Amino acid sequence: MPESATRPPTAQQFVLAEVRRAITSGELRPGAAIRQEALAERLEVSRVPLREALKTLEGEGLVVYRAHRGYRVAELSMADLREVYRLRELLEAEAIRAAVLLLTDAVFADLEAAQAVVEKAADEGAVEEMARANRRFHFTLFEAAGMPRLVRIIGTLWDSTDAYRSLYYAGEENRRHVVAEHRAALAALRAGDAEGAVRWFDRHRGAAVEVLAGQLDG
Amino acid sequence: MPESATRPPTAQQFVLAEVRRAITSGELRPGAAIRQEALAERLEVSRVPLREALKTLEGEGLVVYRAHRGYRVAELSMADLREVYRLRELLEAEAIRAAVLLLTDAVFADLEAAQAVVEKAADEGAVEEMARANRRFHFTLFEAAGMPRLVRIIGTLWDSTDAYRSLYYAGEENRRHVVAEHRAALAALRAGDAEGAVRWFDRHRGAAVEVLAGQLDG
DNA sequence: GCCATTCAGACTGGATCCAAAACGGTAACA
């Protein structure tokens, strides 16, 4: 039997997801110190699985650690933000170019499904749902490249700016841009035009980074 | 006071370094299961700091983890190896291009110093020392780019193949190639010729990946 | 003989307790 049945998550997996969500949703602010005892109590686990989860998040760059001083939510400087987006530009272009050669009908179906959710959420102003569907859209494409390390690295780069991106989708105009650019990119992908798709995604990112930069200033 | 004095490492830091060394030196073979109790006892610590170190190594891709089944030393397929080197090609080129614009005399001095050690070790056939100095040479250059995330990512990619690279420097001819290519790259860097340096490093990597691929077959 | 079941041993996941380090406030002193 495939045993694909979802097994109960370990405490550590639960904590990992929960802390990640707290950081990316802005509930834990950048720069804030993480008090293990208090956080563990709030999540109703001991400090042991919490600390292992924090080690994972440290590897993803979401928190920073200093011996004997504990963990803090990572802060991004303007230079950090530029670096993250420059790396995303490089790596996502690579993923897209590799993926274009391997796109199947099944992948297109997944992309369309994700895009449908994006558009619906954009209409309704459902910010959280739109962010999730947007991520699914992009990563469906990235995963089609068959380069798991690349996908993982891109994932950590996305995560590292989530704490600052939470408000991006609040803007009606931003949401419209996302929808339009996704459509244009999809059309390019269907035509097998990797460079066209890359250009659309670059524009996509470029708009987002400017908004985030504005948030960093304020 | 700057307090740059080296403080005694935590057990966790000690374990991390020790396990990393064991893996990259081939002492722990790819695919081997890691028995926490036994390993902790051998290193004379409890399982707690060991597990946190393993979580860090998981983030670096040196070990793989499955819930309730523990950690194993990561294995690389041929496809994995190609992916790692493709990503290194992309990312190291980016680092070199950024670094060339920022190279100072101090950096050149560090590069020369590392290169001197490389050449001495190459002559003497000091494999371990040569690997260390080679890494220092490359990362001195990468760090000059002022992109800490990029350096970190490249570092994890280097680490992930170390378990297979341990024998590369054993070959007299391989060692000579490294020395010559470093010199050529240094000359290009001094001339401000980023593309020339990138080409030399590409050739450098290309030779290495072929040797590693041979090891994977056997 | 072949396959599903059971059960003991081994190993990982997590909780609790203790040790060590860092922090913050106070008082002594130049």
Add this chain to the structure above:
DNA sequence: TGTTACCGTTTTGGATCCAGTCTGAATGGC
């Protein structure tokens, strides 16, 4: 007044112990 030493509190680092899960071999049914 500014500085330094001291000490109690807070927080992190690590050890030990127990619970839950997996593995694999023996058992029993067909």
